[in-house]
Amino acid sequence: xxKISLWWGSYPLTQVAVITAVIALFWLLGHNTAAxxxxxxxxxxxxxxxxxxxxxxxxxxxxxxxxxxxxxxILAGLLNTLRAAILGCVLATILGVALGVASLSGNLLLAGLxxxxxxxxxxxxxxxxxxxxxSLAKSFPSPKQAxxxxxxxxxxxxxxxxxxxxxxxxxxxxxxxxxxLGLAYLVFVVWAWRGGGLSIxxxxxxxxLLLAGVVLAFPLTGSGATWEIPALAGFNIRGGYNLTPxxxxxxxxxxxxxxxxxxxxxxxxxQSVDRGQWEASRALGLHNGQIMRLVVLPQALRxxxxxxxxxxxxxxxxxxxxxxxxxxDLVSIINTTANTTxxxxxxxxxxxxxxxxxxxxxxxxxxxxxxxxxxxxxART
Numbered sequence: 001x002x003k004i005s006l007w008w009g010s011y012p013l014t015q016v017a018v019i020t021a022v023i024a025l026f027w028l029l030g031h032n033t034a035a036x037x038x039x040x041x042x043x044x045x046x047x048x049x050x051x052x053x054x055x056x057x058x059x060x061x062x063x064x065x066x067x068x069x070x071x072x073x074i075l076a077g078l079l080n081t082l083r084a085a086i087l088g089c090v091l092a093t094i095l096g097v098a099l100g101v102a103s104l105s106g107n108l109l110l111a112g113l114x115x116x117x118x119x120x121x122x123x124x125x126x127x128x129x130x131x132x133x134x135s136l137a138k139s140f141p142s143p144k145q146a147x148x149x150x151x152x153x154x155x156x157x158x159x160x161x162x163x164x165x166x167x168x169x170x171x172x173x174x175x176x177x178x179x180x181l182g183l184a185y186l187v188f189v190v191w192a193w194r195g196g197g198l199s200i201x202x203x204x205x206x207x208x209l210l211l212a213g214v215v216l217a218f219p220l221t222g223s224g225a226t227w228e229i230p231a232l233a234g235f236n237i238r239g240g241y242n243l244t245p246x247x248x249x250x251x252x253x254x255x256x257x258x259x260x261x262x263x264x265x266x267x268x269x270x271q272s273v274d275r276g277q278w279e280a281s282r283a284l285g286l287h288n289g290q291i292m293r294l295v296v297l298p299q300a301l302r303x304x305x306x307x308x309x310x311x312x313x314x315x316x317x318x319x320x321x322x323x324x325x326x327x328x329d330l331v332s333i334i335n336t337t338a339n340t341t342x343x344x345x346x347x348x349x350x351x352x353x354x355x356x357x358x359x360x361x362x363x364x365x366x367x368x369x370x371x372x373x374x375x376x377x378x379a380r381t
Contacts, residue, residue: 033345040342046350048341049074055336057328059244070337077333078354084247084329085316085358088254092315093308095259100266101292114263121260127321130253134325137245143237152229154237160248161230164241174221181213246327250319258315265307269300309366313359320355330354 034044049071057064060076061083103114121129140147140157147155154161188206218225230240243251273296281291322329331351338347 044343044346046343046346048337048343048346051341053337054340057333058326059247059328070341073333074330074337074350077328077330080247080328081316081319081322081330082358084250084254084319084322084327087251088258088315088319089312091251091255092258092262092311095255096262097266099259099263100270103263103267104270118260118263121256122264126253126257126318127324129257130249130321130325133249133252134245137249143232143235146232146237151231152240154230156237157245158236158242159245160243161237161239162241162243163227163229165225165227171221171223174217174223177217177221178214181210181217185210244327246322246325249325250322250327250329254315254319257318258311261311261314262308265304265311266300268307269302269304270296272303273299305366305370309363309370312362312366316359316362317355 050069052067053070053073054066055073056066057073057076059080061079062072062076064072064076099114099117103111103118105111137159138157140155143154143156143158146161152163185206189203192202217223228239228241230237230242233239270292277295277299278291281295286294319329320331323332323335334347334351338344341347
């Protein structure tokens with residue numbers, strides 16, 4: 001009873017009244033919404049997901065054409081969002097860590113350039129930056145006059161062309177096998193990490209086995225993969241991997257914007273480590289690179305990880321600005337779905353649920369990692 005009384009507080013009747021009022025308000029809103037939808041001939045529910053979509057998607061990672069169900073269109077938009085978010089987080093982290101370390105360099109010119117970069121990027125809106133990058137991408141020359149590097153990388157107004165793997169005759173068995181390999185790799189890494197036995201050597205061995213399994217998966221299932229280098233063929237560039245102008249602009253904008261934020265986080269984390277750690281490490285004969293990698297960064301991660309988690313969540317959410325530059329992400333597809341079906345409430349609910357699932361998953365994973373980092377250097381009882 002004591003716990004119940006503490007939970008209810010000093011004014012239990014007031015709390016009951018407030019909760020009842022909130023429930024009544026939501027019931028009234030739901031009732032009015034359902035009545036309005038019935039009056040205009042819209043049946044509430046998610047049955048529209050199985051109806052054929054009467055629109056095309058300019059860039060879809062899975063096969064999609066007009067007439068396919070809305071659920072497949074939404075899946076294509078979700079995969080586009082995940083592709084931008086995952087690549088953005090990885091590349092922003094790499095660039096941000098490099099910039100954060102460089103900002104503390106003894107080279108005044110390098111540190112000054114990094115400071116200018118961080119201040120300019122952090123103090124301009126992401127939407128404005130996206131408009132700049134899409135304008136720049138559209139201003140590149142046509143494929144016939146493409147800007148190239150090493151005859152393998154091409155910048156054109158039709159996108160960025162880079163070397164990549166080309167797949168053919170990919171069957172469902174190939175996808176199942178690759179999925180199984182990826183799941184086994186993930187399970188091993190999580191199990192070894194939680195058990196405290198994940199070393200660089202074990203991680204490297206597991207990664208090598210994963211890559212070997214991926215290479216063998218294609219011939220074993222009758223599929224094929226070849227390394228393709230882009231080349232000019234007629235009026236376009238064929239082969240390799242093509243990043244459309246919209247995707248390239250979105251990815252560049254996200255990486256540039258959030259690498260500046262991560263650079264500041266890394267700089268603050270490194271500076272939070274006592275200078276005595278540097279002096280003690282030098283006394284042991286370690287050079288600056290070893291000190292940073294073995295002594296400073298492991299301690300700085302306790303400060304860096306929670307703030308970087310916020311940056312990852314913001315990057316994922318801000319990828320929704322892709323709708324402003326024409327990239328068919330989840331928000332764009334959901335918006336089109338709502339307009340063509342009239343099921344705006346259901347579409348919005350679906351959008352909220354998907355973004356909550358993505359961000360809560362990212363937050364949960366980073367919190368697990370943060371707990372592991374926080375335990376370093378402390379005795380476990």
